[in-house]
Amino acid sequence: MKSAKEVMEILAAYDLTKSYRAAAALAGCSHHTVARLVAERDTADAPTPPREKRPMLIDEYLPKIEEWVEHSKGRVRADIAHDKLLALGFTGTERTTRRAVARIKRAYRLGHTRVHRPWITEPGLWLQYDFGDGPVVDGTKTVLLCAWLAWCRHRVVIPLRDRTAPSVYAGLDRTFRRIGGVPTYLLTDNEKMVTTEHVASVAVRNPGVVSFARFYGLVVKTCLPADPATKGGVENTVKLAKADLVPTDHNLAAEYDSFDDLEAACTAFCEQVNTRIHRTTRRVPAEMLAEERLHLHPVPAAAHTVTWGVTRIVPDNTPMVAFENGQYSVPHTLRGQTVFVRAHGAGASERVVFVHHGDTGPVEVARHRRARPGSPQICDEHFPPPPAGVLGRQPIPRTDAEHAFCDIGAGARLWLCEAAEAGTGKIRVKMDHAVTLAKLLGAERVDWALGHAAAYGRFAEGDLMAILDAHPAGVASDRTHRADESRSLAQGTSGWAALGDGVPADEATEL
Template identity: 60%
Template sequence: MKSDGEIMEILAAYDLTGSLRATAELTGCSHHTVAKHVAARDAGRPIAEPAARDRVTDPFLPKIEEWVQTSNGRIRADKAHDKLVALGYEGSERSTRRAIAQVKAAWRLGHVRVHRPWITEPGMWLQYDFGDGPRIGGVKTVLFVAWLAWSRFRIVIPLKDRTAPSVFAALDRCFRILGGAPTYVLTDNEKSVTTAHVAGVPVRNQQTLDFARHYGVTVLTCQPADPASKGGVEAAVKLAKADLVPKDTNLRTDYSTFTELEEACEAFMDHVNQREHRITRRKPATMLTEEQPRLHRIPGAAHTVAFGLARTVPENTPMVTFENGQYSVPAHLLGARVFVRAHGTGPGEQIIIVHHGPAGPVEVARHRRTRPGSPAICDEHFPGTRTRIPGDYTVKARTADEAEFLALGEGARTWLIEAAATGAQRMNVKMAEAVTLAKIAGTAAVDRALGTAALHGRFAHGDLASILNATTQRTTTHAANETTSLTQGTSAWAAIGNPAPNHTTTPTSDTTITADTTAEDAR
C-alpha cells in the first residue's frame, strides 16, 4: 500500500506526462496503480482511502436492520447469526458480529437522548435521593443526599430507615444547614411522597403536603424510572457512596458506631463543598453564601406531627413512657420535650424517640418494643451511674478512727465488710488494735493479715495478732545437712524430775507479738 507521499508523487508525475505507462516508469510502480489513484482523485475520494468492497453480509443487511430496530438495539450477534444461517447465509460469525455492531452503532445515533444543559436559578431547586449506606452492627443504614442545584452544595445525612418521619427530619436539618428553604424540592416517586399514579399524574401523600405547607416549599417528583431527570443528585449519591461506604477502592474500615458514620459524613461535606467544582470552577460553599439571600426563611419550630406523640422527660430520670412501656433517653435531655413513635410490626417493632433542638429534629434513641414493668434501658444514657445490688455496700469512713483503719488498704476494707456480715463483737476495739499493730509490724503486713482473717472468717480477739505472728518472717532458719539433723534429740529428757530454776530465762531471737504486749506498748 502506497503512502500519502508516494501517491502525491504518482499524481504529480501523471499531471506532467499525461500517460499512465510513462508515469509508471517514472515512479516505479504498475500502470494499474497509477490508473487507480487517478480515478480516485477524479471521483473526489480522499487520498489513500481503501476502495469499497462488497461484503458477504450485504445481501442480508435489510434483515439485520429490521432485527436491530425490532429489538431496540438489544439483539445478540450470535442469535442474529443463527437466524441468518437459516436464511441461507454462508459467511462466518465474525462477519456477522461486525455487521451487527455497525448497524447497532448507527441505530443508537438515531435514537440517542439529547440533553440540553439545565440553566438553574438561585434559590429555586433542591434535589434529594437515597443511597445504601454501610452496615453498623449488622444493621443496614441509609444515606440521605441533598443537592442544591445552583451552588452545587451537597449535604449527606445518615439515616436508620427511609420512613416519612426520618425523611422529614433530614429535610428539616438540610434546610437549617443551607440557611433557608428553596422554592421547589425534587425527588423520586416513593410512597412517602406519591401514593399512586392516575393517568400518569402522581397523587401526593397527605403527610408530604402538610410538611411542604409548613416550610413553604413545593414537592415535585421526577418521571418514573428516569434518573436522568434529576441527574445532579444521582451523581452526588454515587460520589457519597464511593467515599463513605467501606470498599476495597477507598480502604475505609467498618464503622463501629452510628456516631462514627455521622462524623464521616460531616468530614465528607466539608471536603466536597470546599473544593472547586469542575463545572462552575468555584467552591460550592462560596456560592452558597450568594444563594442564601434567595432562600426563604423557615419556621423556628420543626414540623413534628409525623414524629409521633410528645413526651416530657422527667427532671430526675431520663425515661419516657409510651403505650405502657418505659424507654430511656440520653441524660442531657432531662426536662426536655421529645417525640415518640412506633416503627414496624411483629417481633422487630421498634420505638423511635426524636428530639427537636437548635439543629433540627434528631433521633436520640431507638429501642425494641418492651412490655409493661420491663423498661428498655441503654447504659450509655446513664453516665456515671452503676446498678446498685443489695449487700454491695459502699465503704466510707465517717470518723477519724474509721478513716485511719481503712487507710491500711484493701484488706482492711474486706475485713470490715466480712466482720460486719458475721456480726463480730467489739469491732471498734479490734480496728484500733489493727491500727496499733500497723505501727509496729508495718502497714502492708497488717493489711495482708486482715485480708487473711477476712478470707478464713477469723474475727475473734487475738486472731489478727496470731495470723500476723504466723506470717512474720523469722530471723533464724534451720536446715539439715550432712552433720546436723532436724530430728528432735533426747537432751531435754535430763530435766525430768529435776526442780525448775527460779531465775528468769532470756527470750530467744524469735519475738512473739500478743494482744497484751501490744496493748501495753500502746499505753
Template identity: 60%
Template sequence: MKDALETVKILAAYDLTKSLRGAAELTGCSHHTVQRLVAERDAGRAPGSGPVRERIIDPWLPKIEDWVEASHGRIRADVVHEKLARMGYTGSDRSTRRAVSEIKAAYRRGNRRVHRPWVPEPGLWLQYDFGDGPVIGGVKTVLFVAWLAWSRFRIVIPLRDRTAPSVFAALDQAFRIIGGAPTYVLTDNEKTVTTMHVAGVPVRNQATLAFAKHYSVDVLTCRPADPASKGGVENAVKVAKADLVPKETNLLPQYASFAELEQACRDFMVMVNSREHRTTRRRPLDMLTDERPALHRVPDTAHTVAYGVGRKVPENTPMVSFENAQYSVPAHLLGQDVFVRSHGTGPDTQVVIMHVGADGPAEVARHGLARPGSPAINDEHFPDHQEKIPGDYRPVPRSAAEAEFLAIGAGARTWLLEAAAAGTQRINVKMAEAVALAKIAGTAEVDKALGLAAVHQRFAHGDLASLLTAASQRAGLRTAAEDKSLTQGTAGWAGLGATDSGEGTR
C-alpha cells in the first residue's frame, strides 16, 4: 500500500501524462497501481483506502446499536459478545470489541453535552467542596475548599469531620477571609444541606436555612452526580490535594500535628492566590480587592450552629457531655446553654466550649479529648470545691455544746478526732468537763492540754485535769533562756590543789 506522499505523486504524474504506463514509468510503480488509484479518486473514495470489505459482524450492528442506546453507552463489549454468541454469532471477540468501540464513539458524538462558557459576576457565587486530607495520628482529616467564582480566589481549611458545626464554622471563616459574603453558595447535596429529594427537588436542612438567613446568603445545590456544574471548585480540590496531601508525586513528609496542617493550608492559600491565574491573567488576590465591594457584610458574630452542638449545663454541676465523655465549664454557667465542638484530629484533638452572653460569643473552656469514664476537669472551674478524702473528717458543730467545745481551739478539734477514732466512752461528758476547766484555768491552757492528751492518747477520766496540774507545777521551775544555760560550770575546779597563802607547804 502506498503512503500519502507516494499516492499524491502518482496521481500528479497521471494528471501530467494522462497515461497509465507513462505515470507508472515516472513514479516507478505498476500501471495497475496507477489505474486503481485513479479509479478510487474518480469514485469519490480516498485514494489508497482500498475497497470496503464486508465484515462478519456487519449484520449484527443494528442489534449492538440498540443495546448501546438502551444502556446509555455503558454496556461492556464482553457482555455484547456473549449475547451475540447465544444468538448465533461466530466471529471473534476482537471483532466484537472493535465494533462496540465504534458504535460507542458514535453514540457519544451524538449525545455529547455541550458546555457554554460561564461568565460569573462579581460578588455572586462561592462554591465549596471537600477532599480527603492527610492522616494525622491515625485519623483521617478533611480539606474544606472554597472557590470565589469571579476572582478565582481559593480557600483551604482543614477539618476534623464533615458535620454541620464543622462545615458552617469553615464557611464563616471563609466569609471573613474574603471580607464579605456572596449572594449564592453552591455545593453538593450532602445531609448538612439537603435532607432528601422529592421528585428531583431538594429538601433543605433546617440548620442550613437558619445559617443562610443569618449570613443573608442563598445556599444552592447542584444536580446529583453532576460535578461539571461546579467544575471550578472541583479543580481547586484536585490542586489542593496534589499540593497538601503527602503522596509519591510530591514527596511531602507526614504531618506531625493538626496545627502543622493548618499552617500548610495557610501557606498554600498565599501561594495560589498570589500568582497569575491562567484564565484571567491576573492575581486572584488583586481581583478579590475589586470584588470585595460587591460582597455584603458578614455579621459580627457567627451563627450559633457554627459553634457546635448545643448543651445545657446542669444546675448542680458544671459539666457537659460530648461524644460520650464529660467536660467541665466555669461554675458561673450553671443552668445556662453552651455550644461544644471538637477541633483538630488525633492526639491534638481539642474540645472547644462556647457561650453566647450579653457581650457576644466567647470561648469559656478548652480541653483535650477525654474518654468515657475519665472526665476532663479544670480545677479553676470549681473554686469552692473541697476534695473529699475517706477518713479525713472536719468537725462541724451541730449543737451549742459542741460549738462551745470546738471554740477552745485546734487542740480541742484534734482531741475530738483522736478520741473518736479511739472509741472513747462518754465523750460528751469529757467535752463538757473541758469547757468547764477552760473557764477556770484559761482557754489557752486547756487547749494545750487537750493537744497533749490527743498526742499521747490520754482519753481516760481525769487525764485532762492531770495534764493541767502537771503543766501548772512546771510553771515555777527555773528555765533557761536562749542566752543563758543551767548547766554547772567549771569555775569550782579552778582551786583544786592550790595552797593557802598563809600556810607553808607540808
C-alpha cells in the first residue's frame, strides 16, 4: 500500500508524461498502479475508501516478537529473532522479519524513552564529579577527577594516582579550595566508596562519605544506576578532558615525563575551558564563578583526615607497611591498627610520612626516605627486642612431664640445655627422677643442685643425688673450701732440704 507521499509523486509523474508506463518508470512502480491511482483521482464520485491491508505471514508471529523485544528491553537482534521464528514454523524471508522487528523496536523506544526537561539550577547548589582514565605516567595508569559546577559551568580536572577513597577525598578537598567554596549538594555515581548497597532502590551511604560530607557541610547525592544522563554536564567534562589530556593518535599529545607535568597540563586545560564563552550561557564560566562564590559555603581551614594519605593496616606479625612498591617500618605497638601514609615533598627532600589517629588525636609516628623495591626503610626503634636466636635457645615444654621439670626453676632448664648439648642418655628418666626429688626435698634445693650439675658437667646416673648428699639441708650451700699447705695434694719442695746433708767430705769430693 502506497503512502500519501508516494501517491503524490506517482500522480505528478503521470501529469508530466501522460503515459502510464513512463510515469511508472519515473516513480519506480507498476504501470497498473499508475492507472489505478489516476482512475481514482479522475472519478467524479466520492473517493474510494482505503483498501484493507492484506494479511502477512509475519502477522501471527508479531506477539512473540513483541515479547522478545520487551524481554530484551529493545536489544534483540533481527537475525536472532528470525532464527527463532524459523524454529516456530515461520516460512517468510529475513527481510520481512527485519522490517517487523524494526517497527516493534521503534514503538518500544517511543514508549520507554525518557523525556528530558531542561535543568535550571540555582547558584551554589550542585557540584557533579566523575572519573576518567588518565594517561600512563612512569609506567602507572593515572585517574582524572573531573568536577563541574552546574550553574556557572566551571570545570575542574585534578589528576590522581589511584581511585582509593583517601585520594578521591583529597582531590575533592582541592576542588573545593580551587572554586573557593563548598556547594550544597555533591552528585556522583554509586561507587562502593559512596554507596554500599541498594535497598528497595534506595542507596545506602558509606559511613566514610557520610563523615566526609558532614565535615564539609554538604549533602552527597547519587544518580540512578546506569543513567549517565543524570549528570550529563560532568560526563561532557570527562569526554573533553580525556580528548585533550590523554595522548592519542588523534590529538598528537606528547607523553608525560612526570606526574608534575600532568598536573601542569590539567591546570592549563582548566584555564582554557573556563576562560572562553560557554555555548549555553553565552558567558565566561570564570566570570560566573565569581558570582556563584557568594552562594557557596566556606571551606574548612583544616582538611579532612583522609587528606593525610591512604590508609594501610599494619600486619599482625611485622610492623612493615607497603606503600607504592616500597616497604616501611612503623612502631610495633601499632600492629593490627590503621595508619595514614602519604608522600611529602619532591626529589631528594621527599619523605614518606605515617600518621596514626588514636584517642589523643593524629600523631606522626614515622617518617622515612623513599624506599626502592627490595630495599625497605627500617628503623630499629620500631621493633621489639629480638629473640635469643640459636645461641640463646630456651626450653619450651610441651608435655606434662616437661612442664613439671621446667617448673623446678632456672637451674633445671639450664641442666636440660647442657645435658642435651652433651648428648646425655636416658635424659627423660633423669628428668622424672629430678621431679620426684623436688617433691621430696623441695624444688629450690633440687634446682640449686641441677644448676651446679649443669655448671660442672655432671650428668651421670647418681650425680644429682651425690650433689644433694654433699650439701645436706640446713647447711649453707655457698660455703667455700680453701686448701692450705698442710691439706694441699700438690708435691712441695720440703724434701729437698735434706739434700746434701750427712755426706762425708771425701764422698763429696769424689762426687
